[in-house]
Amino acid sequence: MPEKLALVTPPYLLLLIAASLICLPESISQRSPTYLGFLSDATDCPPEDYYDYIIVGGGTAGCPLAATLSEKFRVLVLERGGIPYGDPNLMSPDGFLTTLMEVDDFDSPAQTFTSEDGVHNARGRVLGGSSAINAGFYSRADQDFYRRSGINWDLKMVNQSYNWVENAIVFRPDLKNWQSTVRNALLEAGLNPYHGFSLDHVVGTKIGGSTFDSSNTRHSSADLLNYANPPNIKVVVHATVERVLLTSSSSPANPGKKLSASGVIFRDQTGLYHHAMVQNNGEVLLCAGALGSPQLLLLSGIGARPYLASWGIPIAHHSPYVGRFMYDNPRNGISILPRLPLDHSLIQVVGITSSGFYLEAASNIVPFTSRARPVFVTVATLMEKIVGPLSSGSLRLASTDVRLNPIVRFNYFRNPIDLELCVNGTRKIGDVLRSRSMGGFRFRQWFSGARDFRYVGPALPRDESSDEQMREFCRRTVSTIWHYHGGCLVGKVVDRDLKVIGIDALRVVDGSTFAVSPGTNPQATLLMLGRLSVKGYIVGSISCGLLHRTGETVRMAAEEENALIELPHKKIKIKRFVVGRAINSRSHHCEMCPSPCKIHKQWEFEDWAPRTSNPPPPSLMPGVATARCSLSVTNNVHQLLSS
Secondary structure: OOEEOOOOOOHHHHHHHHHOOOOOOOOOOOOOOHHHHHEEEHHHOOOEEEEEEEEEOOOOOHHHHHHHHOOOOOEEEEOOOEOOOOOHHHHOHHHHHHHHHOOOOOOOOEEEEEOOOOOEEEEEOEOOHHHHOOOOEEOOOOHHHHHHHOOOOOHHHHHHHHHHHHHHHOEOOOOOHHHHHHHHHHHHOOOOOEEEEOOOOOOEEEEOEEOEOOOOOEOOHHHHHHHOOHHHEEEEEOOEEEEEEEEEEOOOOOOOOEEEEEEEEEEOOOOOEEEEEEEEEEEEEEOOHHHHHHHHHHHOOEEOHHHHHHOOOOOOEEOOOOOEEEEOOEEEEEEEEOOOOOOOEOOOEEEEOOOOEEEEEEEEEEEEEOOOOEEEEEEEEEEEEEOOOOOOEEEEOOOOOOOOOOEEEOOOOOOHHHHHHHHHHHHHHHHHHOOHHHHHHOEEOOOOOOEEOEEOOOOOOOOOOOHHHHHHHHHHHOEEOOOOEEOOOEOOOEOOOOEEOOEEOEEEOOHHHOOOOOOOOOHHHHHHHHHHHHHHHHHHHHHHHOOOOOOOEEEEEOOOOOEEEEOOOOEEEEOOOOOOOOOOOEEEOOOOOOOOOEEEEEOOOOOEEEOOOOOOOOOOOOOEEEEEOOEEEOOOOOEEEEO
């Protein structure tokens, strides 16, 4: 019978609580980041200011989004937390679990919460968001994610955005003893082939990327702010956004009243309120995460009408699915004591199956007994995560105070298919434990002489062939791997370009729009999404809307410097325009140009054509084309200016 370490604390909490006792060095060596030059505290903000884009949440997607937009626009980033730089627990992998335990209600880098399922969880509250507190594992999304997400994807631009992120903050990890053992054991357990180091999602066993460099220093999404255009960006920390400001808008193309995001109201640490307003037809971009973005929409009066009324929140727009379809990927596993000390390691190796689950591992040096006289031991963990859970829950407000966590229920294993995936995944853990590579981790038992593992917390059921015992193990040991998502799903709350349905100038750019978590770990995809959103959705859709109203004729010179676009109310010069055939492009229905106008300084569309696939008639003047809206264009736009 396997030995178990006697614990007072519930087993699934052991590692987190024990790790909170770890003491790290006071400082981690790192060069001061460039972004400190355009960073300020909310208390230093004026009562009101104007920006082209306001980003709520300087997290995993928000920081690359801000850096990219700042190339040509005036951008404000509002982050409710502080900065990660200089915090030894955040900057080193050794502080991972400590960060998740050393929390307070309003200021710690991690804000913990417990779902109504009874599972402890955490969200980022620091510049860099969850990328500043996570395990650092980096792996691209699986191909099925792009199909299931509902988002408009340009896969060429997706890859370009991944590359931009990877060149800046992704590194190849150096495998230590536990990770090397797990890699070999996964292969023995049948998780083939071996791909070595790969950032792609591939079935088999691989080493993924890491946002910790060779000196074990973390590089979060905040580091991508170093690539911003300093004159165009302002990053404000300790700025708690309380709601989005909405105003009525109408246009000749949309004569009826429609709400538009005009800015946000935020509070600093002294309690003073500030207004940040959009200008030049800009937008408010919510990047507050799977809990924060639906919470902010509800507090702004965007949600189910009866529910908002029950809280006394003025109803701005009836959107019944805000906060619905919340998912979390269940994590189950075992922890063992090794015979010899192991190096500390976070997730570096992953076994990817086509059967609906992934296997990962970590090892942590933790103190037992007491803080004053600790006995340090290593705990090695094997875990499985199920893919694309079908069970979903919901989010609702706990208070109208945005600083307090909303109430969340994920309904783990409500769908029996999820439970069967967990059973299969935990059985595969058993296969890994029985591999030859794991033999060195077994202890000889005192009386029988047999060799077995010493478990910290629950062991796998003795009869792994029993479906009921395995199901009970899954239910009893379920925990999170911090990959929760949903609450603002595409087609329910936002459209395929991430615009909030029914509200102008408001988008959600984060994991709350995902119906399924991408790949083994979502960090890479969220970083990519921040970069991609500018190139693919935000600038592209704005530029299209600035041309002309549907059905109006526009004259444009082709491939000619300083050509003219003739609109019904003015003429605008452009630098260059390429006439071609639209291939693999999206169709945009344009509206009357708002004032003041913006237009491309440099057109870099791959192709252009009228919405009908016919080319311009040959009878037109040389170099001049006549077309009617809509235009089908690819959104590879880099420069805009006011006319």
